[in-house]
Amino acid sequence: MEYKVAYRMPESLSKKQFSYCPGCHHGIVHRLIAEVIDELGIREKTIIVAPVGCSVFAYEFFELDGTVAAHGRALAVATGMKRARPDLVVFTYQGDGDLAAIGTAETIHAANRGERVTTIFINNAIYGMTGGQMAPTTLLGMKTTTSPHGRSPEREGYPIHVCEVLKELRGVAYLARTKVNTPKDVINTKKHIKKAFLAQLKDIGFGLVEVLSTCPTNWGMDPLKAGRWIDEYMVKEYPLGVFVDKVGEEK
Amino acid sequence: MKKAYIEIDEERCKGCGLCISVCPQKIIRFSERFNSKGYHPAEQNDPEGKCNGCGFCYMMCPDVCITVYRLTPVRGETQ
Amino acid sequence: MKKIMMKGTEAIGEAAIMAGCRNFFGYPITPQNELTEYMARRLPEVGGCFLQAESEVAAVNMIYGAASVGKRAMTSTSSPGFSLMQEGISYIACAQLPAVFVNIVRGGPGLGDIQPSQGDYFQATKGGGHGDYRLIVLAPSTVQEAVTLTELAFELADKYRNPALVLADGLLGQMMEPVEIEEKQVSYDNSSWALTGAKDRPPRKVTSFNIDPYELEKMNLKLQEKYRKMEQEEPRWEEFQTEDADVLLVAYGTVGRICKSVVRMAREAGLKVGLFRPITLYPYPYKPLEELAKHVSLILTVEMSSGQMLEDVKLAALRLTRIEFYGRMAGVVPTPGEIFDHLMHLIGRR
Numbered sequence: 001m002e003y004k005v006a007y008r009m010p011e012s013l014s015k016k017q018f019s020y021c022p023g024c025h026h027g028i029v030h031r032l033i034a035e036v037i038d039e040l041g042i043r044e045k046t047i048i049v050a051p052v053g054c055s056v057f058a059y060e061f062f063e064l065d066g067t068v069a070a071h072g073r074a075l076a077v078a079t080g081m082k083r084a085r086p087d088l089v090v091f092t093y094q095g096d097g098d099l100a101a102i103g104t105a106e107t108i109h110a111a112n113r114g115e116r117v118t119t120i121f122i123n124n125a126i127y128g129m130t131g132g133q134m135a136p137t138t139l140l141g142m143k144t145t146t147s148p149h150g151r152s153p154e155r156e157g158y159p160i161h162v163c164e165v166l167k168e169l170r171g172v173a174y175l176a177r178t179k180v181n182t183p184k185d186v187i188n189t190k191k192h193i194k195k196a197f198l199a200q201l202k203d204i205g206f207g208l209v210e211v212l213s214t215c216p217t218n219w220g221m222d223p224l225k226a227g228r229w230i231d232e233y234m235v236k237e238y239p240l241g242v243f244v245d246k247v248g249e250e251k
Numbered sequence: 252m253k254k255a256y257i258e259i260d261e262e263r264c265k266g267c268g269l270c271i272s273v274c275p276q277k278i279i280r281f282s283e284r285f286n287s288k289g290y291h292p293a294e295q296n297d298p299e300g301k302c303n304g305c306g307f308c309y310m311m312c313p314d315v316c317i318t319v320y321r322l323t324p325v326r327g328e329t330q
Numbered sequence: 331m332k333k334i335m336m337k338g339t340e341a342i343g344e345a346a347i348m349a350g351c352r353n354f355f356g357y358p359i360t361p362q363n364e365l366t367e368y369m370a371r372r373l374p375e376v377g378g379c380f381l382q383a384e385s386e387v388a389a390v391n392m393i394y395g396a397a398s399v400g401k402r403a404m405t406s407t408s409s410p411g412f413s414l415m416q417e418g419i420s421y422i423a424c425a426q427l428p429a430v431f432v433n434i435v436r437g438g439p440g441l442g443d444i445q446p447s448q449g450d451y452f453q454a455t456k457g458g459g460h461g462d463y464r465l466i467v468l469a470p471s472t473v474q475e476a477v478t479l480t481e482l483a484f485e486l487a488d489k490y491r492n493p494a495l496v497l498a499d500g501l502l503g504q505m506m507e508p509v510e511i512e513e514k515q516v517s518y519d520n521s522s523w524a525l526t527g528a529k530d531r532p533p534r535k536v537t538s539f540n541i542d543p544y545e546l547e548k549m550n551l552k553l554q555e556k557y558r559k560m561e562q563e564e565p566r567w568e569e570f571q572t573e574d575a576d577v578l579l580v581a582y583g584t585v586g587r588i589c590k591s592v593v594r595m596a597r598e599a600g601l602k603v604g605l606f607r608p609i610t611l612y613p614y615p616y617k618p619l620e621e622l623a624k625h626v627s628l629i630l631t632v633e634m635s636s637g638q639m640l641e642d643v644k645l646a647a648l649r650l651t652r653i654e655f656y657g658r659m660a661g662v663v664p665t666p667g668e669i670f671d672h673l674m675h676l677i678g679r680r
Contacts, residue, residue, distance in 0.1 A: 001252065001322050001323065001324055001325065002322070002323060002325050003255075003256070003320040003321065003322055003323070004320065004321060004323040005318060005319070005320055006255070006304050006306060006319040006320065006321040007306045007309040007310075007317070007318065007319040008309075008318040008319070009315045009318070013315060014533065017263055017314070018313070018314055018315075020313065020314075021265075022265035022266060022267035022290070022313075023265075023267030023268070023269055023313060024313055025313060026313065027312070027313030027314050027315060028310075028311065028312075028313050030315075031315050043528065044527045044528060044529035044530075045527035045529070046527065047399070047525050047527065049395075056539065059535055059537065060535070062533070063528065063533055064527075064528055064533050065525040065526065065527055065528050065533050065534045065535070066525070066533065066534075066535055066536075067394075067398050067425070067525065067535065067536045067537055068537045068538070068539050069391060069394070070391060070394075070417055070418060070421050073387070073388070073391035073394075073418070076383070076387075076388040076389075076391035076392050076394075076395065077391050077392070077394050077395035077398070078395060079381070079388075079392050079395060080353070080355060080391065080392035080393060080394060080395025080396040080397075080398075080399075080403065081395040081396065081398065081399045081525070082395075083353065083355075083379045083381055083392070083395075083396065084352075084353050084379065084395070084396035084399050084401035084403065085399040085400075085401065085526075088399060088525075088526075088527060105384050105385060105387075105388065106384070106387075106388050106391075108384075109383075109384035109388065182273070182311075183273055183306075183307040183310045183311060186310040186311065187310065216267075222268075223267040223268060223269055224268060224269070224272050227269070227272075
């Protein structure tokens with residue numbers, strides 16, 4: 001008998017320390033993406049397009065070629081890369097402000113064209129990097145620095161449901177909403193991320209996974225409470241599930 | 252011989268406590284030490300050898316600090 | 331090589347293809363649609379990619395993407411669309427990516443009109459977007475020159491890893507002239523920076539970003555070093571009947587062409603008038619203009635704007651000679667006659 005590694009940092013991570021706050025779910029999702037890239041054996045041809053926001057440094061955390069797009073433009077950059085070099089695997093990593101506010105047009109049109117790229121969308125209902133302002137996905141009643149009295153539908157409109165909007169677009173090949181606040185959810189999310197990459201690798205269409213994530217710092221909660229808050233509030237507004245699956249079962 | 256154990260990269264750890272909260276055996280705790288960032292890192296405390304290498308701590312760790320080792324038969328051995 | 335009749339916009343498109351460009355991302359806007367349509371038709375024939383973006387904002391970022399994976403890429407637009415692209419161009423400049431832009435300038439500001447203008451000179455030559463960067467700006471005055479300068483734009487963009495702009499207007503875009511288009515593919519080596527996948531080498535990053543001001547300043551200094559080199563090596567201009575000139579017209583692009591007629595009219599009237607026509611608007615040919623300024627008694631700058639290039643003329647020639655300006659704005663194209671009349675008025679012959 002001997003001790004063998006059962007779990008360790010995936011090779012597609014660069015080993016640089018993450019710049020995220022303690023307990024922030026970005027790191028979990030980074031690791032899952034890296035594990036999927038390792039398992040698919042695509043590290044040497046995968047390019048990451050990082051966004052503007054807390055994960056602006058994401059390109060530093062992966063052992064991949066990468067870039068940072070202008071705020072909201074990750075899917076336009078990814079489109080240019082993939083159209084010019086269809087043999088590469090291209091994914092964007094975007095937050096809710098980037099993908100669902102300033103980048104709404106790019107998101108919808110890349111999805112609608114069925115761009116062969118993959119998007120991992122972190123929805124934590126707030127702008128983290130800039131200090132806790134209201135996001136397009138901020139929940140009703142939720143207090144942020146720019147909705148200090150709580151988001152009201154009359155004043156700020158309703159939380160935008162990205163998956164529900166995108167699911168109508170025929171270019172979408174895989175679309176799911178998930179969370180990572182329990183080990184079971186983490187395992188599940190990895191499967192979704194893998195399928196979103198397979199949608200690209202099998203040349204079927206656009207793949208996106210929305211991950212409901214915590215922002216303990218700007219939510220003003222400790223990491224454990226923030227994890228519970230996902231179940232108590234976020235999931236009620238944003239139901240989990242698979243919205244589009246043209247990838248089918250993995251063999 | 253323990254069935255499994257974990258190693259925690261204490262310098263990488265930010266002391267968020269997510270690994271502690273999901274450990275089914277309740278054998279991870281905050282260290283009394285500080286790391287260079289000023290956090291109390293997580294540490295395994297498993298004198299009874301309860302760790303079975305389930306990997307929950309690894310899965311929940313947002314800073315990828317944890318490596319999980321399991322006792323595994325080598326080639327030709329039976330358990 | 332056989333000459334063929336081509337529209338300015340289409341000739342630019344064909345020249346881009348001959349220069350090895352296989353990726354075009356654009357958005358419809360008048361008066362440049364013929365170029366976008368030409369690329370939609372032609373690029374698939376040569377195995378290239380044409381994509382109509384959802385906006386100019388998306389188009390410029392698609393170019394960023396295609397350029398960052400090491401492929402020649404371009405777009406074409408007109409003034410309001412070019413304004414929308416400024417953010418992306420700033421990123422492309424800082425990330426040191428080669429890319430080619432065509433701005434068929436129209437009357438502004440705002441929605442303006444769709445007639446020929448030179449009102450985007452400041453935007454083109456002084457930055458346009460945020461931060462300390464420059465565009466290589468080339469201003470053709472004939473369809474044939476639009477071809478050569480489009481090919482040159484790709485060459486310089488690759489050489490300096492910097493965005494290059496062909497600045498023209500609807501007059502040149504719509505005009506048909508006989509042209510020769512030669513294949514002019516200059517190979518360039520992007521193996522040290524293009525994002526091709528981290529195979530057998532450490533990962534590579536293409537960014538316009540550094541959170542450390544001292545590091546970002548180093549990136550800026552590298553850019554400035556490039557710009558100084560361009561300023562030394564790349565200024566291009568045309569001189570027309572300047573050898574004995576006492577009066578110098580300074581004009582670029584379409585107005586440069588119009589001013590050639592003015593020179594001919596003036597010469598017929600027995601006046602020693604010449605033309606200085608900048609071809610590169612950045613880097614601007616300050617030195618040769620300064621030299622000429624020493625030998626003339628009057629410089630008349632003519633533009634289809636309120637006098638934007640005039641500032642560069644003054645940088646070159648202020649206090650060396652008398653500098654005057656004549657301009658039309660908003661899409662009004664000055665006739666040779668009205669420029670000639672203004673010139674006569676200035677020299678007291680009317």
